[in-house]
Amino acid sequence: MKKVLLIFSALFVVFLTACSSDTSDKTSNDKKETTKQSVSVSKNDNTVTVDNMKITLENSDVSKVSDEKDSNKKVYSFKVKAENVSNDQKGIGTVDFLLKTSDGKTVKPDYSYASFGDSFEKGDSLTGTVYFVLKKDVTPTELQYKPSDKVKAKWEVKTK
Template structure:
């Protein structure tokens, strides 16, 4: 089943967040192999005040409801955005569990989610 979130946007807490690309690869470290899910995310500050956005604000939820934290051994992004500014970057998750949702969860609060399964 092909999964694709490309160009799915939501405006959350003054930020327009768009999933620009979704990739699935294999990550190998020594004898350990995991699936690597990487999302290219674009954020635009649609509010009149500064807003922060970064890789650390996202988690991946699996079909069995577990949360996978970002793989910070790979490229991450983050910055404060002035009104109208855009920022894009990647967030990656390594797991052998089936992914279900990409969740925007700044400061531990779930504010938005995207299904990573095209058929749902």
């Protein structure tokens, strides 16, 4: 009886493992060409220290999406670097950022583009890019770092 139970358990584990592994490469056939423009984060020092993390906005960019269905949209990207200056493990990611716009709305990142996020130890750093998609006639006004219910840091954004 124990052997049957052991064999059944082993087969069940193998079955669950086989069902949960995803080896297929999912690729998108959407071809998006971009036309580059310029956007700047207007702050003399793009580095702030929040929650024992030194967060730096390394660069920013805006691209016009020239895809038929999204031709009236622009992609704004902000490259972020966070350094852990505490003694504890810290974490940061795409989900922690929001973008305020000229029409008064707050926009979440667009997760159809590459996202980042992880925890890291004392002295380590993590770099990633946050992407926001806005309508062509809407411009960003402020990038916010909001890891919880409260905005902890913000940077004024100006398009050139």
